[in-house]
Amino acid sequence: MNIHEHQAKALLKSYGLPIADGVAIFSAKDAETAAKSLPGPLYVVKSQIHAGGRGKGRFKELGPDAKGGVRPAKTPGEVVSNATEMLGRTLVTKQTGPAGKVVNRLYIEDGADIQKEYYLSVVTDRASQKVAFIASSEGGIDIEEVAHATPEKIVKVFVDPLVGFTQAQGEELAKGIGMPADSQAQFIDICQKLYKCYMDTDASLVEINPLNRDSKGKVMALDSKFNFDSNALFRHPEIVALRDLDEEDPAEIEASKFDLAYISLDGNIG
Numbered sequence: 216m217n218i219h220e221h222q223a224k225a226l227l228k229s230y231g232l233p234i235a236d237g238v239a240i241f242s243a244k245d246a247e248t249a250a251k252s253l254p255g256p257l258y259v260v261k262s263q264i265h266a267g268g269r270g271k272g273r274f275k276e277l278g279p280d281a282k283g284g285v286r287p288a289k290t291p292g293e294v295v296s297n298a299t300e301m302l303g304r305t306l307v308t309k310q311t312g313p314a315g316k317v318v319n320r321l322y323i324e325d326g327a328d329i330q331k332e333y334y335l336s337v338v339t340d341r342a343s344q345k346v347a348f349i350a351s352s353e354g355g356i357d358i359e360e361v362a363h364a365t366p367e368k369i370v371k372v373f374v375d376p377l378v379g380f381t382q383a384q385g386e387e388l389a390k391g392i393g394m395p396a397d398s399q400a401q402f403i404d405i406c407q408k409l410y411k412c413y414m415d416t417d418a419s420l421v422e423i424n425p426l427n428r429d430s431k432g433k434v435m436a437l438d439s440k441f442n443f444d445s446n447a448l449f450r451h452p453e454i455v456a457l458r459d460l461d462e463e464d465p466a467e468i469e470a471s472k473f474d475l476a477y478i479s480l481d482g483n484i485g
């Protein structure tokens with residue numbers, strides 16, 4: 216099961232991870248109030264769909280020259296005009312397929328001062344049967360592209376379930392991605408909190424891309440994605456409550472009512 220970015224960030228925040236302030240809205244009439252509740256002076260209007268690549272994505276109805284699914288705005292007025300243009304429109308990204316996804320909600324977030332974007336994720340690695348941390352100095356872009364073009368820029372550590380994520384592993388990741396010395400302790404703290412969040416929620420993937428380091432050395436999650444193990448959802452009614460049926464395949468929703476794990480595929484098989 217997936218959740219939206221704003222829900223993922225609320226979850227990260229509850230584990231003490233640093234995120235920017237933000238407000239989720241469903242209607243453009245709420246955009247101005249949302250923007251005015253944030254510190255400013257920069258805002259970012261972010262499409263909430265269960266797919267990545269939103270920044271580089273394009274709205275089907277607006278053509279290739281219009282801005283993408285993640286838009287900076289300098290004033291609350293610009294937040295409103297962007298929100299009006301984006302809501303109800305179909306965003307096509309590398310991950311949505313050509314049909315795209317309708318944007319029914321937006322996250323209005325405080326604009327961060329981006330100095331350097333890193334990548335950090337936690338996944339269950341089937342081969343080693345361990346939880347793996349994957350980090351890279353090359354954040355903000357698709358990690359598959361980094362893995363393909365510059366695999367040496369990806370650092371991994373595997374967590375011993377009896378020991379948990381260690382300080383030494385945090386240092387190995389921090390050094391491996393070239394995190395400046397004055398931000399390493401923050402980075403390791405983020406990894407430790409992320410591990411606890413991952414284990415507590417029975418997640419199967421948490422991805423923070425980008426993890427930003429600003430010009431003052433503060434490290435913060437600017438994007439976040441979760442996948443949860445469906446077989447463990449019975450233990451987490453609070454996560455099931457975050458489900459957005461608009462984002463799911465109707466055939467999979469129907470199957471889930473009967474406890475069937477059904478995955479729609481292209482063509483004639485399912």
Ligand code: ADP
Pocket residue numbers: 235259261266267268269270271285324325326327328329332355356424425437438439
């Ligand atoms: P996606 O991965 O779906 O394209 P992101 O949330 O990663 O969406 O946003 C794309 C890019 O937009 C980020 O890599 C970052 O450069 C920028 N961005 C996202 N959120 C903020 C923010 N709050 N402040 C400043 N820039 C942001």
Ligand code: MG
Pocket residue numbers: 267268355424425438439
């Ligand atoms: Mg991203």
